[in-house]
Amino acid sequence: MDQKQFCRMQKGNGFIAALDQSGGSTPKALRLYGIPDGSYHGDEEMFDLIHEMRTRIITSPAFTSEHILGAILFENTMDRQIEGKYTADYLWDEKGILPILKVDKGLAEQENGVCVMKPILNLDELLKRANDRHIFGTKMRSVIKAADPYGIKKIVDQQFEIGCRIAEAGLVPILEPEVDIFIPDKENSEKFLKKELLAHLSSLDPDVRLMFKLTIPSIDDFYLELINDPHVVRVVALSGGYSQIEANQRLARNHGLIASFSRALTAGLQKQQTDEEFNAVLKRSIDEIYKASMT
Incomplete structure (x- = not known):
């Protein structure tokens, strides 16, 4: 692990830009960017267009290490x-921004109030490629849709099991057990989640980060x-x-918590904008x- 990069993530000011829309979420991201579904044909054209969008964001003079610590990337x-x-x-x-790779392969069907991750069958090969490509860390997402203690434990068990494998490969894993903001028992779900996260942290080897x-x-x-x-x-x-407004308001009330926004980051960006407007x-x-993020 590169210690300069590690210290940058641990102590630096800024937030993480989530630019990791994958196959399922890419069409929506393109629509919001002003590119309708019928204007491209097939996955290759779709991924070419989303890479053009990401390139425009990353190369923008607004996208700098003064405010951004890292950027989460899709495998493509x-x-x-x-x-x-x-x-x-x-x-x-060129930017001094840490590259992070989304490694999950999407969500399994909901069971016990949660959607765990689908198996990551090529994880070892993917981690080797990530190291070869000078990736700093990884990110993987699962979703909680009900305050079910059994389901939440299952999600956290899976996240930590895979996270420890990623850490052993020399990368910093980001565990993302998302709680759906629209569920009525969101607060109770977060209580069960925190209990499980703290329990797993207490059993980790001292050198795991x-x-x-x-x-x-x-x-x-x-x-x-x-x-x-x-x-x-x-x-x-x-x-x-x-x-974006509500997310920022809520985030500002949580000290030490920084953003890793996707839709809230790219809100208002349009392909048709001039570079100055964009x-x-x-x-x-x-x-x-x-x-x-800096509260």
């Missing part, structure tokens, strides 16, 4: 280039115990369907998210 993005460099190398060499990406909690500062745990490099928040919208979003 890791294997593509920006201005003649692989995306991860461009991020770190990881991160969490969590839904902004219903109770302000609810995750301070996690933020202060010696195993935890950083705790970041997903926007989860909140508008960069102004992106800068405004980055400034507001950064401000909310």
Whole structure:
């Protein structure tokens, strides 16, 4: 593990940009960007378009290490280039921003109130490629849809089991057990989740380091115990369907919690905008998210 990068993530100011829309979420991201479904044909064209969008964001003068610690990439993005460099190398060499890779393969069907991750069959090969591509860390998502203690334990068990394998490979894993913001028992789900997370942290070897990406909690500062745990490099928040304004307001009330926003980051960006317009919208979003993260 690169110690300069590790210290940057652990102690630096800023937030993480989530640019990891995958096959299922890419069409929606393109629609929001002003590219309708019928304007491209097949996955290859779709991924070309989303890479153009990500490249425009990453190369923008607004997208700098002054406000951004890291960027989460889709596997397809890791294997593509920006201005003649692989995306991860461009991020770190040209921008000073840490590259992070989404490694999960999507969600299994809901059972016991949760959606665990589908099996990651090529994990060892993917982690080797990630190291070869100079990736700093990984991210993997599962979803909690009800305050079911058994289901939540199952999600956390899976996240930690795979997370420890990732840490052994020399990467920093981000565990993302998302709590759906629209469920009526969100607060109780977060209580069960925190209990399980703390229990697993207490059993880790002293040298294991990881991160969490969590839904902004219903109770302000609810995750301070996690933020202060010696195993935890950083705790970041997903926007989860909140508008950018509401996500920022909620985030600002949680000390030590920083953003890892996707939709809330790219809100208002349009392919048809001039570079001046695009960069102004992106800068405004980055400034507001950064401000909310620095509480």
